[in-house]
Amino acid sequence: AQSVAQPEDQVNVAEGNPLTVKCTYSVSGNPYLFWYVQYPNRGLQFLLKYITGDNLVKGSYGFEAEFNKSQTSFHLKKPSALVSDSALYFCAVRDNAGTASKLTFGTGTRLQVTL
Amino acid sequence: DSGVTQTPKHLITATGQRVTLRCSPRSGDLSVYWYQQSLDQGLQFLIQYYNGEERAKGNILERFSAQQFPDLHSELNLSSLELGDSALYFCASSTQGYEQYFGPGTRLTVT
Numbered sequence: 683a684q685s686v687a688q689p690e691d692q693v694n695v696a697e698g699n700p701l702t703v704k705c706t707y708s709v710s711g712n713p714y715l716f717w718y719v720q721y722p723n724r725g726l727q728f729l730l731k732y733i734t735g736d737n738l739v740k741g742s743y744g745f746e747a748e749f750n751k752s753q754t755s756f757h758l759k760k761p762s763a764l765v766s767d768s769a770l771y772f773c774a775v776r777d778n779a780g781t782a783s784k785l786t787f788g789t790g791t792r793l794q795v796t797l
Numbered sequence: 798d799s800g801v802t803q804t805p806k807h808l809i810t811a812t813g814q815r816v817t818l819r820c821s822p823r824s825g826d827l828s829v830y831w832y833q834q835s836l837d838q839g840l841q842f843l844i845q846y847y848n849g850e851e852r853a854k855g856n857i858l859e860r861f862s863a864q865q866f867p868d869l870h871s872e873l874n875l876s877s878l879e880l881g882d883s884a885l886y887f888c889a890s891s892t893q894g895y896e897q898y899f900g901p902g903t904r905l906t907v908t
Contacts, residue, residue: 714895716896718899724901724902725799725801725887725899725900725901725902726887726889726899727799727899728799728896728897728898728899731895731896733895772840776895777853783828783845783853783891783895783897784830784842784845784853784855785830785832785842785897786842787839787840789839790839790840
């Protein structure tokens with residue numbers, strides 16, 4: 683069965699510094715990977731995806747993610763963090779079984795950006 | 798705004814009762830997914846419908862059921878509610894089966 687792991691419950695970073703939120707995955711076959719962000723009392727917002735192609739994927743709000751097949755990782759990055767980036771971030775992997783396309787989510791990483 | 802709408806936003810009900818959560822997918826999306834988010838279980842996939850047909854089932858209890866109607870909106874029915882069913886219930890939709898777009902959720906509180 684597919685799975686994703688987010689090893690850090692919380693990441694703290696100062697505004698203006700680069701940020702990384704870690705994610706590792708386990709799938710059979712080619713991985714379809716996603717990052718979502720959840721603000722308090724809101725639904726999940728899609729940030730970016732990796733399906734195939736370049737290992738560096740660019741997404742919304744200046745976020746990017748680096749796909750590394752040998753390390754089975756898909757870390758989320760941003761060159762310069764903003765206080766408004768503080769939220770809960772989820773990594774997810776898509777089920778590739780036929781037309782079933784459920785997402786399996788990690789446990790989430792809370793990002794705290796301080797001044 | 799993702800374009801996915803869910804009603805109601807909040808629902809408070811008693812144990813043993815039955816509730817219905819409603820979801821309207823983004824225009825043109827044929828797939829609808831239901832997820833449950835709770836503190837102890839995290840985000841869990843419940844069920845997927847594609848153009849009116851059930852396509853995948855996850856950790857959905859027998860007390861829960863869903864359907865997708867010809868106009869593509871979907872309903873999630875939760876019955877014989879227990880305290881442990883208190884959670885955020887999200888609906889998501891997609892068109893090509895890649896990224897899913899989530900609604901704002903329904904917060905269910907069972908007392």
